[in-house]
Amino acid sequence: MSRLAEEFLIAAAQKSADLTHRATIKRNVDSYDTAVAKGKLRFADWEAARTYAARVKGEAVSNLAPLLEEFERKIVARGGHVYWAETADDARQYICDVARKNNVKTVVKSKSMVTEEIHLLPALEKLGIKVWETDLGELIVQLRNEPPYHIVTPAMHLTREQIRDLFQQKLPDDMNGESHQELVAAARRFLRRAFFAAEMGISGANFLVADAGMVAISTNEGNGRLTTSLPRVHVVVTGIEKVIPRLEDLGVLWPVLATSGTGQPITTYSTLIGGPRAEGEVDGPEEFHVVLLDNGRTEVLADEEQQELLRCIRCGACLNKCPVYRSVGGHAFNTTYPGPIGSALTPIVNGMKDWGHLSYACSLCTACDSVCPVKIKLSGHLLENRRKYVSEGDAKTSEKVGFSVFRWATAGPRRFALLGWFGRKITRAALAIGMSPHALGPLASWTKYRAMPDVPKDSFRALWEKNDGNF
Amino acid sequence: MKVALFVPCFVDQLQPQVGVDTVKVLRRIGCEVLYPEDQTCCGQPGFNTGQWDAARPCAERFVRVFRDFEWIVCPSGSCTSMVRTHYPELLKASRWNDDVVAVGKRVFELSQFLVKVANVTDVGAEFPHTVTYHASCHATRELGIYDEPIALLKNVAGLELREMPNENECCGFGGMFATKFGMVSAAMGDVKAGNVEATGAQYVTAVDPSCLMHLDGVLRFKNRTPKAIHIASILASRAEAR
Numbered sequence: 001m002s003r004l005a006e007e008f009l010i011a012a013a014q015k016s017a018d019l020t021h022r023a024t025i026k027r028n029v030d031s032y033d034t035a036v037a038k039g040k041l042r043f044a045d046w047e048a049a050r051t052y053a054a055r056v057k058g059e060a061v062s063n064l065a066p067l068l069e070e071f072e073r074k075i076v077a078r079g080g081h082v083y084w085a086e087t088a089d090d091a092r093q094y095i096c097d098v099a100r101k102n103n104v105k106t107v108v109k110s111k112s113m114v115t116e117e118i119h120l121l122p123a124l125e126k127l128g129i130k131v132w133e134t135d136l137g138e139l140i141v142q143l144r145n146e147p148p149y150h151i152v153t154p155a156m157h158l159t160r161e162q163i164r165d166l167f168q169q170k171l172p173d174d175m176n177g178e179s180h181q182e183l184v185a186a187a188r189r190f191l192r193r194a195f196f197a198a199e200m201g202i203s204g205a206n207f208l209v210a211d212a213g214m215v216a217i218s219t220n221e222g223n224g225r226l227t228t229s230l231p232r233v234h235v236v237v238t239g240i241e242k243v244i245p246r247l248e249d250l251g252v253l254w255p256v257l258a259t260s261g262t263g264q265p266i267t268t269y270s271t272l273i274g275g276p277r278a279e280g281e282v283d284g285p286e287e288f289h290v291v292l293l294d295n296g297r298t299e300v301l302a303d304e305e306q307q308e309l310l311r312c313i314r315c316g317a318c319l320n321k322c323p324v325y326r327s328v329g330g331h332a333f334n335t336t337y338p339g340p341i342g343s344a345l346t347p348i349v350n351g352m353k354d355w356g357h358l359s360y361a362c363s364l365c366t367a368c369d370s371v372c373p374v375k376i377k378l379s380g381h382l383l384e385n386r387r388k389y390v391s392e393g394d395a396k397t398s399e400k401v402g403f404s405v406f407r408w409a410t411a412g413p414r415r416f417a418l419l420g421w422f423g424r425k426i427t428r429a430a431l432a433i434g435m436s437p438h439a440l441g442p443l444a445s446w447t448k449y450r451a452m453p454d455v456p457k458d459s460f461r462a463l464w465e466k467n468d469g470n471f
Numbered sequence: 472m473k474v475a476l477f478v479p480c481f482v483d484q485l486q487p488q489v490g491v492d493t494v495k496v497l498r499r500i501g502c503e504v505l506y507p508e509d510q511t512c513c514g515q516p517g518f519n520t521g522q523w524d525a526a527r528p529c530a531e532r533f534v535r536v537f538r539d540f541e542w543i544v545c546p547s548g549s550c551t552s553m554v555r556t557h558y559p560e561l562l563k564a565s566r567w568n569d570d571v572v573a574v575g576k577r578v579f580e581l582s583q584f585l586v587k588v589a590n591v592t593d594v595g596a597e598f599p600h601t602v603t604y605h606a607s608c609h610a611t612r613e614l615g616i617y618d619e620p621i622a623l624l625k626n627v628a629g630l631e632l633r634e635m636p637n638e639n640e641c642c643g644f645g646g647m648f649a650t651k652f653g654m655v656s657a658a659m660g661d662v663k664a665g666n667v668e669a670t671g672a673q674y675v676t677a678v679d680p681s682c683l684m685h686l687d688g689v690l691r692f693k694n695r696t697p698k699a700i701h702i703a704s705i706l707a708s709r710a711e712a713r
C-alpha cells in the first residue's frame with residue numbers, strides 16, 4: 001500500500017467517525033440537494049439540457065487544439081497574451097515573471113481550482129507578494145491555512161460559529177457583530193482595501209469561448225468582477241479543457257452549471273472578458289494574460305476510453321451526491337479535486353501507484369453518474385482505473401492470491417460447492433467453540449463494524465439437491 | 472413459463488433461504504423452475520475490483536450455461552445488472568460476443584420478472600408487518616427497477632409500506648469496498664440504518680441480498696430494532712407459515 005493510501009485510510013476512518021463533521025456536511029449538502037432539485041424543474045427538459053451540454057463539451061474535447069488556437073488568435077488580436085503551460089511549474093513561473101515585471105506587491109485572486117492545482121499562492125508569497133482570496137469561502141479557508149474542502153463551496157465543512165470565531169481572531173478591526181450579514185460585511189470591508197491595493201488580479205475561467213475569443217467567469221459575490229477589472233494586470237489561469245466552440249453554447253452551459261452546482265438559475269454575476277482595456281473603455285486591466293494549463297490533461301486526452309473526463313465543468317454535483325464524500329469529507333482525499341471526479345482523474349494524472357486507492361474508495365453506487373450535467377460515467381472510469389491498477393501489478397498480494405482461489409473455484413460448480421462447504425464448516429465450527437469472528441482472518445474487517453451474518457449449514461445448491469428442487 | 476434460476480454465489484452460500492423463497496414465489500405464479508447445475512458466480516467481485524481476468528471466465532460460463540433459456544431470473548439486482556450492464560464490456564473481445572447481449576436481455580431481477588414479464592403484481596402473499604423499502608443502487612439506477620417491487624409490496628396482505636428518507640442513497644456495502652474501507656462503509660450503513668429507523672418500520676426490504684446482508688449486519692451490531700428481509704421472503708410468506 002502506498003503511503004498516500006495509508007494516510008487516506010486513516011483520515012477517512014477518522015472523519016467518518018466524526019459525528020459533528022457528518023452533521024455539518026449533511027446540513028449543507030441537504031440544502032443544496034433541495035435547491036438543485038427545485039432548480040432542475042425550471043428547465044422544460046433537464047435531460048435534454050444535459051444531452052446538449054454533454055454533446056458540446058464532447059465536441060470541444062475532440063477538437064481541443066483548433067478551438068484553443070482560435071481562442072488564442074482572438075485574444076492576441078485584442079492585445080492580450082496567451083501562454084501555453086505544459087506543467088504546473090511552467091505556469092507558476094510565467095505568472096511569477098509577470099508579477100515581477102510589473103513590480104506587484106499585492107494580488108487579489110478570485111476563485112480558481114487551477115491555482116490550487118499548481119500551488120500558485122506559496123510561489124507568489126515566496127517572492128514577497130501578498131495574495132488575498134476574495135471569494136468568501138476561499139478567504140475563510142485561506143485564513144484557516146487549509147485547502148478548499150469542496151470545488152464549489154470551499155468552506156462547506158464549517159459552521160457559522162466557527163467562521164465567527166475565525167473572523168474575530170483574524171479580522172478583529174472589521175467585525176461589527178455576529179449575524180450572518182455582519183460576517184459577510186466584515187469580509188467585504190476587509191476585501192475592499194485589498195481590491196484597491198492590488199496591482200494584479202488572478203482569476204480562473206469557467207469556459208473559454210473559441211468563436212468569440214472570450215473568457216467566461218461565473219461568480220456569486222461580485223468579487224470576480226473586481227478582481228478582473230480593478231487591478232492594472234489581470235491573469236487568467238485555466239485548464240485547456242475549458243474551451244467550448246460557440247458563444248451561443250453558454251446559453252445552456254451557464255444555467256446547467258449554476259443549476260447543478262447550487263440550484264441557481266444562473267450565477268449572480270456572469271462575466272465575459274476578451275482582452276485588456278481597449279481605447280475609450282473606462283475600466284479593465286492594462287495588461288491581460290491567459291495561461292492555458294496542460295499539466296497532464298493531454299495524457300487524459302490521449303486515452304480514448306477516458307478522455308470524456310475532460311468534459312467536466314467542475315460543478316461539484318458529483319461531490320454533493322457522493323455518499324463517500326459525504327462521509328469522509330473533502331480533505332481526506334488529499335487532492336485538489338476531491339470526490340468522484342477527483343478519484344477518477346487524479347490516478348490518471350498523478351500516477352496509479354500512488355493514487356490508485358482513490359479509485360477503490362467508492363461503493364459504485366452510481367449516484368454521481370446520475371447527476372453529472374455533462375453525463376460523464378464516473379463509475380465506469382473508476383472501474384477502468386481499477387482494471388489498470390491491477391494490470392499494472394499494483395494490487396495487494398493477499399488480493400492476488402484471493403482472486404486466484406476465486407478463479408479456481410468459479411471454474412466449476414463442484415469446486416465452488418466444495419470451497420463454500422469448507423468455508424462455512426470451519427466458520428461454524430470456530431463460532432461454535434466460542435471463537436470471536438474477529439479472529440477469523442478476512443472476516444475481521446467485516447465484523448469490526450458489523451454483526452456476522454448467520455452461516456447456514458447447507459448451501460442453496462445442497463438444499464436443492466437434497467429436496468430434488470421441491471421446497 | 473419455464474424459468475432458469477440464477478442463484479448468486481453469496482445467496483448460495485450465506486442466504487440459501489432467499490433462493491428457496493424465490494423458487495416458491497415463481498412456482499406459485501405457475502412457473503416451472505430449473506436450476507442449471509453448472510452455474511457458479513456472475514463474476515462481479517472480480518470485475519469490480521479490477522480483476523477482469525478472474526471475472527471473465529465467470530462471465531463466459533454464465534453465458535454458456537444460460538444462453539439456451541428463454542427467461543433467467545435472479546433474486547439480486549446487482550448481479551442482474553452485472554450481466555446486463557457490464558458483460559458487453561467485459562466480454563468485448565470474446566467468442567461469446569454475440570450471445571452476451573442476447574442473454575443480458577433475458578436476465579431479470581425477480582420483482583422485475585414478476586411484474587414486467589409475468590404480469591403479476593399480486594402473488595398472494597401475506598405479511599402483517601410494517602416494512603420500508605431500500606431502493607438499492609444498481610437495481611434503481613442501472614436497471615431502473617423501482618415501481619415493480621413497490622407494486623408487489625403494496626399487494627401483500629397485511630403489509631404496511633412506509634417510505635424511507637433518501638431511499639435511494641447507498642447502504643455502503645459495495646462489495647470489497649465494505650472490507651477495504653470498513654469504517655467508511657459502516658458509517659454509510661449507519662446513515663441508512665438511521666433512515667430505516669426513522670420510518671418506525673419493523674422490517675427493511677430490498678431486491679438486493681448483498682445490501683440486506685450489510686444492513687442486517689449494521690442493524691444487529693448496534694442492537695437496533697428493524698430487521699432486514701429480502702423481498703422474495705416477504706413475497707413467499709403466507710399467513711399459516713408465520
Ligand code: SF4
Pocket residue numbers: 260311312313314315316317318319341371372373374375376378
Ligand atoms: S464530473 Fe460532472 S458532476 Fe462532477 S464536477 Fe464534473 S461536471 Fe460536475
